[in-house]
Amino acid sequence: MLLHPITRRIAAPFALAAMLVALSAASASAALVPDDGAWCNDGSSSQVFLPWADPASYKLAPGGDFEKKNSHWTLVAASRDNSQNEPFHVGGASDRSSLSIANGGLALSPAMCVGLGEPTARMFFKQTGGLPGATLQVDVLFDDAAGNTRAQTIGLLGVAQQWRLSPQLLTMANLLPTIGAASTAIAFRFTAIGGSFQVDDLYVDPWHKP
Numbered sequence: 001m002l003l004h005p006i007t008r009r010i011a012a013p014f015a016l017a018a019m020l021v022a023l024s025a026a027s028a029s030a031a032l033v034p035d036d037g038a039w040c041n042d043g044s045s046s047q048v049f050l051p052w053a054d055p056a057s058y059k060l061a062p063g064g065d066f067e068k069k070n071s072h073w074t075l076v077a078a079s080r081d082n083s084q085n086e087p088f089h090v091g092g093a094s095d096r097s098s099l100s101i102a103n104g105g106l107a108l109s110p111a112m113c114v115g116l117g118e119p120t121a122r123m124f125f126k127q128t129g130g131l132p133g134a135t136l137q138v139d140v141l142f143d144d145a146a147g148n149t150r151a152q153t154i155g156l157l158g159v160a161q162q163w164r165l166s167p168q169l170l171t172m173a174n175l176l177p178t179i180g181a182a183s184t185a186i187a188f189r190f191t192a193i194g195g196s197f198q199v200d201d202l203y204v205d206p207w208h209k210p
Contacts, residue, residue, distance in 0.1 A: 040113035040185075048090045048203055049122060052165050056205045058122065061188065062110045064202030065091040066099045077105030078192075086124035086163045086200040098200035101192040103130050107199070108141075109188040114206040120168040121188065123202040126160045130195020134159065139189040140171045151189065163200075171204070 045057040063071025066080050078101040085095045101107055127134055138155035155169040171186055190199055 045205075048201075049165065051088075054122070054168070056120070056168075058203035058205045060091065061121070061202040061204050062112055064109070064123070065095055066097045066200060067091070067095055072110040073099075074108040075099075075106070077102040078107045078190075081198065084198065088124070088163070090124075090203075091201050095201075098124075098198050099190075100128070101136075101190060101197050101199065103134075103192055103194065103196050105192050105196075107190045109202070111141075111185045111187045112204065113185055114171065114204060119171045120205045121154075121171055121202065122166050122168055122205075124163050124165055124200045125157055126163045126198050128196045128198055130192075132159055134195025134197070135193045136197045136199070137191040137193055138166075138169060139191070141187040141189060142172075143185060157197075163198075168205075 045059040047055055048058050049056070063073050066073075069080065071080070078099060080097055081100040082097040084098055086098060089095055099107055121138075121140075125136055127136075136155075136157040137153060138157065139151045140154050141149055141151050144150050152172050154171060155166065157166055188202065190197075
């Protein structure tokens with residue numbers, strides 16, 4: 001199921017880019033909340049990053065392993081690459097795909113529900129082209145009290161010629177003005193600035209477990 005409205009199809013790439021710019025300026029008026037509770041169940045979580053001394057339990061973000069063609073991500077100058085997976089295979093030994101984002105490209109995840117503690121996100125990334133000062137910007141999108149979609153930058157990932165695990169990125173859900181709800185909807189946006197990047201295995205520690 002496609003989520004409304006963040007992952008709905010836009011016929012023209014220019015219209016899609018304009019929508020994302022509007023979100024960056026925090027001027028969008030439609031809500032992120034997933035339809036029919038999609039991707040709002042607790043799901044299963046595990047200590048996938050324990051080999052990196054991170055004992056937290058994470059669950060895979062929707063389509064975050066990029067193994068399926070129809071992953072409900074919205075892509076601009078970005079595409080699924082089924083020829084390369086992060087080498088640690090935290091999602092499974094048979095995984096073979098990742099996300100490639102060209103310089104200036106954008107990748108927007110489906111919306112997902114998280115708890116209102118201090119959820120964190122981590123993923124693998126590497127730079128594949130461009131200048132040494134290139135940056136992979138990570139934003140979290142969320143709804144304010146009026147139902148408008150807002151954006152908050154939560155990470156600026158730098159040069160990594162080899163696959164690298166990102167630091168823990170706070171999704172800032174503790175700042176959302178929806179306190180009192182059991183969970184809230186967020187989405188992630190990746191923007192490649194000054195170079196091209198690959199991303200794989202986006203996991204979220206929702207702090208909202210059974």
